[in-house]
Amino acid sequence: MRLFQLRGGNMLYAVIMAGGSGTRFWPLSRERRPKQTLPLTSNKSLLRETIERILPVVKKDNILIVTVRSQRRRITSLLPDIPPENIIVEPYARNTAAAIGLAALHVKRRLKGGIMVVLPADHTISDSKAFQGVIRYGRDIVKHEDRLLTLGLKPHYPETGYGYIEAGKKIKQKQKVETHKHSTRTIERFIEKPSLSKAKELLKSSNYYWNGGIFIWKAETILGEIDTYMPELSSGLARIDKSLDNKSSSRTLSKIYKSFSKVSIDNGIMEKTSLGGVIPCNIGWNDLGSWLALSELVKMDENGNCIIGNDIAIASEGCLVHNSRGLTALVGVKDLIVVTTRDATLVCSKKNSQDVKKVVELLKARGLDKYL
């Protein structure tokens, strides 16, 4: 039994997607200090939490981090324990299909038949044990079958900001995976962010799950499907693969990568492949997509305020306060997100928390780069 676990662990690679800019957590998140590097839910960064959560299943040498050039320095300094060669730097941000393809090359080169679990670096999962159980189950499935598996997170309220997956029939396993209580179901379709009434309808059925962007597959399987459905990306990746041992590999990577289209792995592969499968699970997942999402995770006082440290609330309710430089005082306000950093203050109504990215767009348009 122990031998089996070790072998499974050695076959499994974690590909942690840490290239996001997280503009919706401005002013705390910045271009060089993106969301995944912030300690939003504990005193550890989301990235560090993600690594620690997968470590019981994947050995440290098998953890690969995919990031972009502007974040390389901060990520490297945050992760002194990760071997530098495990940090894969995209020369340009080209969405998830390219990033995952590039990571798959690296996994394939390291181990023929290597399995990879793709993990966003900036989500939270409250039930680590359940999460590790699902990953072990998925790993054991794809070891024996060429499947592209995705986690389907059991929804518990009608969220309109997430994508949903419709799950179909159970897929019979070629080889029984005895020790797990999980199952795999076919993917019937992907549903983009629904309206509230639609989301309520989806919640009633037991066939719809949140799409969390967590995947498990063999590197060769995803590269094969990229070859079928995204031939331009595939040929680019093949050229990158050939160049990786050359002196000029970095220049080749830049040149080819620049030409890649910005396509998500969902649009590019998952919606088209016949190898897809969804593993329904309930692991306390939250994508932390906005200050509002964070405010729903943190502890509130009797007035529904999330007050940290010395901050003061007078005749105020339902507010989230963060001040990394001093003290915030609220007087007579309701349902606000108030964030103060060294050089910027955000005051946003909770109902507009998705619009924080508009602030970042406006700052860019006005050339106020020092606040980006």
Next chain:
Amino acid sequence: MRLFQLRGGNMLYAVIMAGGSGTRFWPLSRERRPKQTLPLTSNKSLLRETIERILPVVKKDNILIVTVRSQRRRITSLLPDIPPENIIVEPYARNTAAAIGLAALHVKRRLKGGIMVVLPADHTISDSKAFQGVIRYGRDIVKHEDRLLTLGLKPHYPETGYGYIEAGKKIKQKQKVETHKHSTRTIERFIEKPSLSKAKELLKSSNYYWNGGIFIWKAETILGEIDTYMPELSSGLARIDKSLDNKSSSRTLSKIYKSFSKVSIDNGIMEKTSLGGVIPCNIGWNDLGSWLALSELVKMDENGNCIIGNDIAIASEGCLVHNSRGLTALVGVKDLIVVTTRDATLVCSKKNSQDVKKVVELLKARGLDKYL
């Protein structure tokens, strides 16, 4: 004519009351950085504006500043052009009757028959010329008569935060002051902050004026009335007067001053004296009693926001923003006052602007002295 003006100027002293703490402008106003020392309406402090406004009527050597110990250093450094002996330091804050009595001692000692105009340091007056005209008129009246004159500011909306003065009949002048268009009326009564319906009623009549705390009288006249109506203060002031040339004057001042009751000049003298008179006038006066009062003076954009510098407002209206350290962004909020300083952020609904002082009280109660 010129000779007359000069003589008038030499007889007139300005007593600028600069001891207020201005807690309602927290976090910009602090114990050692009170409201009157802040550049709220221009790039000059309110105190400096007050001095410059009176300078055409009072020569610089005749400007006396009354302040408290904790503010002496900042006031002195802000006013390098005012002779140090003109800065009168109260050892304790004892409200306006004591402060004015102390200042009157100094004026009387400098010039027998000296006239003093009492000016709060932290108000704004938009029509300086009209203001100077009223002061000249009042000076010319009290030169010939033992009157305690106060300015009655013509109200233009039903403010509930101010005191009102009911004006009675015109007072016949013993000696005609030919060059002025003003008149003096009897003071029938003082009305404390009225309800909104009462304030609306007062506004309809032409007999009610805002009480702005601007007084004109001879030093001997006010000291005489203090002797009549506040004998304890009077005898204390007499002992201070005697000690002023001694080495131990500062110790005597402290000892006696500590024993004074905290009484306003309105309660202690103006409501009782038979020498009172009100000069109705219209000089664009505003006591800047809160962030809301300030927001009504500053220029707004088309959404009713007062945005200074680079600050950003998305889907927001009616907000006042001040950030002395960087940039503020508003998203989807309405009628807020948002003030950020080096170490503190205030987010206050406009309707609660009077409650900002409660923040200061709470900070005191919690021992968070560094934010006071």
